[in-house]
Amino acid sequence: MHKQTLLACLLTTCLFAGSAHAQPLRIALGSEPTAIDPHYHDLTPNNALTAHIFEGLTRQDEKQKLHPALATSWENDGKNTWTFKLREGVTFSDGSPFTADDVVFTFCRTLKNETAIAGSFADITGNFESVTTPDAHTVVIATKAPEPLLPTFLGTVGILSSSIVKHDKLSFDIGKNCGVTGTWPVVGDFNDGKLAIGTGPYKLKSYTRGSAIDLDRNDKYWGDAEPWESVRFLPVPNAAPRLAGLLAGDYDVIENPAARDLARIKDDKRFGYVITPTTRVIYYQLDVGRAQSPFVKAADGKNPLQDVRVRQAMSLAIDRKAIVARLMDGAAEPAYQFLPTGMFGTLPNPPELRYDPAEAKKLLAEAGYANGFQLTLSTTNDRYINDSQITQAVAQYLTQVGIKADVDAMTRAIYFPRRSKKELSVALGGWGSTSGEASSFLRQWPATPNKEGTVGGSNYGGYSNPAFDKLILEAISTLDDAKRSSLLQQAQTEMMKDFAFIPLHFESAVWAHKANLTYTGRSDQFTLAMSVKPVK
Structure with a gap:
């Protein structure tokens, strides 16, 4: 080929490639993040979004294996x-240097965050006795109780720049406001972009709730540059429009297309998809702590959910295998504990949670509710895969055994604050283990809340079992892995006897994309632009 022709071809190729990457990467989300603030709500869509802008001291890969991030060791x-050694030469997106002071300020802010939902991330830093900085790139953390998973947990705490507030010398002294002399930031300060300053591969361009979230590549990022100059996240809560948008070319990647619809793209060379098992358990949390519950009505005036026979009957009334087969189209697994079997601290052979409506009716009669009672199942309709449909199905199962169950489905922006205020009686939940071990669920949900806020932060149903608490508190402070695993198994066995939490299934995550892209599925269900690469 003539040299000039070859040069022209190469230039054309480069220009085409450059223009392709200059176009925004468009990702349709099934569940919209509720804030840019990395400490607002410990929620998967929020954590996934903020991971583009803010980084932790550590990070997890797609299989939840731990790696260095802002800490190198x-x-x-x-x-x-x-003792954490910090990465040198890192700057925030505004050009300010990253130092140990930013880490101290961040830890303080998690404990000074008035707008946080359910004390998000304070359960981690609430265990800190002291945080000292021998030099600009070393942070020493002394915990009140031993914390074997601290490096993992710190991967979830997005580091803020201390430059976003006025302060004197910073120190981890909560009583003295940590040296901060200005106003502590609130969620709105991040959503409007003013304080959305991080060290991550992207920076916020705009956040319009219900419309779009636009990111630009952070050219000051310390790591490898991302191929996409800009990324646009679009909330599309209904699976059908998400898939239709992909087929029409409006989106490049979509999360959680309905499993039943994958046949439409399976043999279409224009598209690809990936299915990844996850640690997310879908379950119900029951209000067992109050004699009167707001959405339970029984003839005797009591709260039937306080009777373990009633709670066990509710579990027996649910056909988990049918839900997985018919509603989840096989893209899930029935859950008989709160983390998939085989992971750290799980029961090796958990007893199957049977579907036995006859036994359910028998237990209800023994508890004095042969004629049933009324309750409302509360659920999101825009957070988990088929969340409201699942709750409708469960309501029908309960009705079949004599419990008249209604469904109250609402957007998660309304649901989560109501749940955290303990306004619900039977609440749908979904929990993905960030640590990859059974303690993640057990310390957060069924543990009796302590004054430090380090356990039981999501115990909205008032469950309290001293035998369980003793086991879980010992487990989470045990550094020996074998002993900790045994304690976690004992704790889970003790908690499961009470049926205050009723597990349903483990979700599988699905992503579909254009064929000129690759996508690396993640077991934590994070949808990341960093997981999208152009086909070479």
Whole structure:
């Protein structure tokens, strides 16, 4: 080929490739993030979005294996003290340098965050006895109780720039406001972009609730540059329009297309998809702590949910295998515990949670509710895969055994604050283990809340079992892996006997995309632009 012709071809190819990457990467989300603030709500869509802008000291890969991030190494003294060495040469998107002061400020802010939902992330930093900085790139954390998973947990705490507030010398002294002299930031300060300053691969361009979230590539990022100059996230809560948008070319990647619709793209060379098993368990949390519950009505005036026979009957009334087959189209697994079997601290052979409506009716009669009672199942309709449809199905199962069940489905922006205020009686939940071990669910949901806020942060149903608490508190402070695993298994066995939480199934995550892209599915269900690469 003539040199000039070859040069022209190469230039054309480069220009085409450049223009392709200059176009926004368009990702349709099934569940819209509720804030840009990385500490607002410990919620998967929020954490996935903020991971583009903010980084933790560590990070997890697609299989939840731990890696260095803003910390390059860490070590424990065998007891309560961890030393983290910070990455040098890192700057925030506004050009300010990243130092140990930013880490101290961030930890303080999680404990000074008035707009956080359910004390998000304070359960981690609430266990800190002290945080010291021997130099600009070293952070030493002493915990009140031993915390074997601290490096993992710190991957979830997005580091803020201390430059976003007025302050004197910063220190981890909550009583003295940590040295901050200005106003502590609130969620709105991040949503409008004013304080959305991070070290991550992208920076916020605009956030319009219900419309779109636009990110630009952070050219000051310390790591490898991302191929996409800009990314647009679009909330599309209904699966059918998400798939239609992909087929029409409006989106490049979509999350959670309905499994039944994958046949439409299976043999279409224009598209690809990936299905990834996850740790997310879908379950119900029951109000067992109050003699009167707002959405339960029984002839005797009591709260039937306080009777373990009633709670067990509710579990027996649910056909988990039918839900997986018919509603989830096989893209899920029935759950008989709160983390998939085989993961750290799980029961190796958990007893199957049977579908037995006859036994359910028998237990209800024994509890004095042969004629049933009324209750309302509360659920999101825009957070988990088929969340409201699942709750409708469960309501029908309960009705078949004599419990007249209604459904109250609402957007998660309304649902989560109501649940955290304990306004519900039977609440749908979904929990993905960020640590990959059974303690993640057990310490957060069924544990009796302590004054430090380090356990039981999501115990909205008032469950309290001293035998379980003793086991879980010992487990989470045990550094020996074998002993901790045994304690977690014992704790889960003890908690499961009470049926205050009724597991349904484990979700599988599905992503579909254009064929000129690849997507790496993640077990934590994070939808990340960093997981999207152009086909070489």
